[in-house]
């Protein structure tokens with residue numbers, strides 16, 4: 001009955017608000033205590049399973065809630081502008097990691113970091129990122145930037161400008177979650193993108209749907225025509241990998257090849273993977 005349903009909706013809304021309030025109350029201290037961790041997920045070549053790079057994904061080892069997913073806290077941080085501090089923390093962690101790898105002779109594995117759309121509104125973002133990589137002795141092609149497609153939606157000039165300035169500083173720009181929502185061919189023709197990451201749902205829905213496969217084929221061919229590297233996200237099964245081969249999508253990321261994992265585990269995977 002409606003009354004009951006409304007009551008439980010009400011309760012879950014309240015629980016959500018309490019949860020959000022609690023994470024807002026603890027976030028600053030958590031950052032100081034380094035309760036945020038950076039996991040790495042391999043990006044691979046579909047035909048050889050060679051590891052071509054990694055994506056850095058944040059995890060929060062919360063004192064009360066245990067490991068919580070970025071899907072639960074990133075949107076909250078984006079609302080209260082704490083996101084920039086957290087992203088700076090992640091980017092710097094990744095820079096330090098890349099510098100360590102270099103000193104151990106591990107090279108040629110670029111790591112992508114996620115850049116929130118709200119980070120793009122920070123005027124000094126391109127300079128900040130450039131001084132960060134310089135301080136760690138890195139070049140821009142070692143730290144790729146994943147910018148989610150929704151960042152392009154608000155058609156203000158500021159966002160494309162920020163992306164263009166990052167590109168001028170020679171960062172590699174990856175369009176994250178392509179096909180997830182408001183994909184616009186406009187963004188493809190206007191923005192200097194280097195990599196297109198096909199959203200997980202795109203692949204999932206195409207699997208048993210010839211019409212969607214045609215659309216996917218078209219998008220992959222178009223990306224190639226534009227000299228973009230195409231990476232399929234969320235590859236979980238051999239069947240999906242087979243479809244990617246059929247469609248000519250050469251790169252992938254997903255549980256089939258490796259889950260997001262701590263750095264040490266990633267390095268072990270890298271050592272064991274085909275060269």
Ligand code: C2E
Pocket residue numbers: 041056057058069070071074083087090114115116146148176177200233234235236253254255256260
């Ligand atoms: P994303 O950037 O699209 O990252 C891919 C997400 O898909 C990750 O979720 C990853 O764990 C998950 N994934 C990878 N392979 C598979 C698969 O085969 N199957 C399924 N079902 N999922 C897979 P995660 O780590 O929970 O992150 C969620 C989102 O949170 C990310 O989506 C990204 O938008 C955001 N995020 C994560 N870390 C950061 C960060 O440091 N900064 C910012 N601003 N956002 C972040």
Ligand code: MG
Pocket residue numbers: 055114146176
């Ligand atoms: Mg991403």
Ligand code: MG
Pocket residue numbers: 176177197199233
């Ligand atoms: Mg993605």
Ligand code: MG
Pocket residue numbers: 177
């Ligand atoms: Mg995503």
